[in-house]
Amino acid sequence: xxxxxxxxxxxxxxxxxxATNYANDYSDGVxxxxxxxxxxxxxxxxxxxxxxxxxxxxxxxxxxxxVAGGALALVVGPELLLVGAAAIAAGWFYTxxxxxxxxxxxxxxxxxxxxxxxxxxxxxxxxxEKLTGTxxxxxxxxxxxxxxxxxxxxxxxxxxxxxxxxKTLAVRIGDQWTxxxxxxxxxxxxxxxxxxxxxxxxxxxxxxxxxxxxxxxLPARAVxxxxxxxxxIPVLGRTGRTQLATGLLLVIGLLLSA
Numbered sequence: 001x002x003x004x005x006x007x008x009x010x011x012x013x014x015x016x017x018x019a020t021n022y023a024n025d026y027s028d029g030v031x032x033x034x035x036x037x038x039x040x041x042x043x044x045x046x047x048x049x050x051x052x053x054x055x056x057x058x059x060x061x062x063x064x065x066x067v068a069g070g071a072l073a074l075v076v077g078p079e080l081l082l083v084g085a086a087a088i089a090a091g092w093f094y095t096x097x098x099x100x101x102x103x104x105x106x107x108x109x110x111x112x113x114x115x116x117x118x119x120x121x122x123x124x125x126x127x128x129e130k131l132t133g134t135x136x137x138x139x140x141x142x143x144x145x146x147x148x149x150x151x152x153x154x155x156x157x158x159x160x161x162x163x164x165x166x167k168t169l170a171v172r173i174g175d176q177w178t179x180x181x182x183x184x185x186x187x188x189x190x191x192x193x194x195x196x197x198x199x200x201x202x203x204x205x206x207x208x209x210x211x212x213x214x215x216x217x218l219p220a221r222a223v224x225x226x227x228x229x230x231x232x233i234p235v236l237g238r239t240g241r242t243q244l245a246t247g248l249l250l251v252i253g254l255l256l257s258a
Contacts, residue, residue, distance in 0.1 A: 019088075091114075108147045138205075148182055148243075197209075
């Protein structure tokens with residue numbers, strides 16, 4: 001176990017998340033799609049910060065991720081440079097560029113890949129210099145919960161995104177199917193964790209399922225119950241806490257079953 005590699009991988013993941021949020025704030029702000037905001041205040045759209053400053057913050061955060069990732073690539077292999085470049089591009093072009101993929105309903109797909117599979121299996125690869133079936137499999141529930149965050153965010157914004165011409169997956173499939181998708185992602189995350197524990201006979205891993213199947217039921221109940229608009233903002237926070245708790249429980253389960 002190389003602790004500096006683990007820390008560097010954490011810096012990469014956190015910096016990419018911060019950078020993507022700033023990039024999203026900037027791009028949506030300059031495009032005007034945040035003019036009728038329902039969710040938390042955005043910097044550019046609200047005038048709290050100039051667009052150039054938010055764009056600069058995004059580039060700085062991307063730069064931090066690139067430096068930490070570059071250090072890892074020096075000791076692990078140049079293939080990490082390709083993965084890092086793809087992750088940075090995915091973060092910027094989610095809402096940036098002339099044809100942002102987030103505006104065409106592909107946001108959840110990219111979130112699942114980069115904040116689920118790549119983040120989880122990629123961290124394992126950095127530490128062990130090989131991929132493992134368990135890390136790829138556990139990247140699935142991590143990706144599901146990351147997608148659930150985006151789904152509930154886009155569910156809240158269906159009315160304003162529709163007016164702005166932002167065709168997110170939620171806009172495309174409609175309110176009811178989006179609510180069902182959220183429930184499927186939460187329940188699916190728990191089911192996959194249980195399946196991994198059974199398949200690998202690492203029974204302690206099963207405690208990770210307590211996150212989505214217990215903590216996740218509270219926000220899921222609100223979504224299925226018809227919460228809309230500002231009422232979905234607390235659901236977003238609870239979904240994030242469910243994801244955090246699931247990650248911590250999985251770490252504990254993996255350590256106990258090692």
